[in-house]
Amino acid sequence: MERCAECGAPAEPYSCDELFQVLLGLDHARREPWGPLHGVSVSCYLLQHPGRLPADGGARARDLLRAYLEGGLDEVNQVVGRARRGNNHRVRGGSARRAGDGVPPQRGAPRSRFSVTLHEVAVDGSFPAAGFAERVRGWAAATLGEWGRGA
Template identity: 65%
Template sequence: MEPCPECGASMDPRSCDELFHALLALDHSRQAPWGPLHGVSVSCFLLQHPSRLPADDGAMAWALLHTYLEGGLDEVNQLVGQARRDNSHRVKGGPLRVVRDAPLPHRDASRSRFSVTIQDVAVDGTFPSSAFTERVKAWAAATVDAWSCGT
């Protein structure tokens, strides 16, 4: 089977999309360790599959990964809270501000292949809870490293 054209991971036995949907189901259970890392996991997946990046070209995902790697989950929660407040219909003044100062590489910047992908985080396809947090942190670091090499 051909590797994923975006992240380079093997798509055997399950594709990146199939694994992402399995991870989202775990995330939405809101149970640890998956639920608290939902934003980090989604950010990693989007930045490793840039055809799926939202209209902000991944600025929020990029800021979230930098925040996670530099300050941990508490700072991520603060960033997400700020983003929710800024995105409220009660706030007038335009598009969402990204509070974190982490310059986003150009979307088309050449990237090295990712040393950690969703396949690695999934382990056997089930995203086991044992060492999940460590695997996600390695995924976040590999994502930032690969994008940073392209700048």
């Protein structure tokens, strides 16, 4: 069985990229339960696919997952608000940093299979609403835990 080179998930019947596109579509519809967890889902995905990490090497993604696991969505919203204010190019007097250019994983990033991946969250590829929040919480905990062991 072929596996994703970055997270170790099965590459069939759907690749990680295919599942991520489905999830983004659900997230951007801004409906419960997917929309409110957009930042958490993206952070998990990026940390499990380190070739897509922004220039910060995943630091903001890890901060967001810590906030979510410690304080839920209220804490996530505070972290996101602070990041938006700090990333405003008018505040800094320069241009905004571009994320998503894909850099090599930071030293210490996990290089083995993750215990919970996007595939478990997707269930059958449809990301069913029932239990979605719990699956994302498990994904976040596993991702952050495995980064903690690798960092």
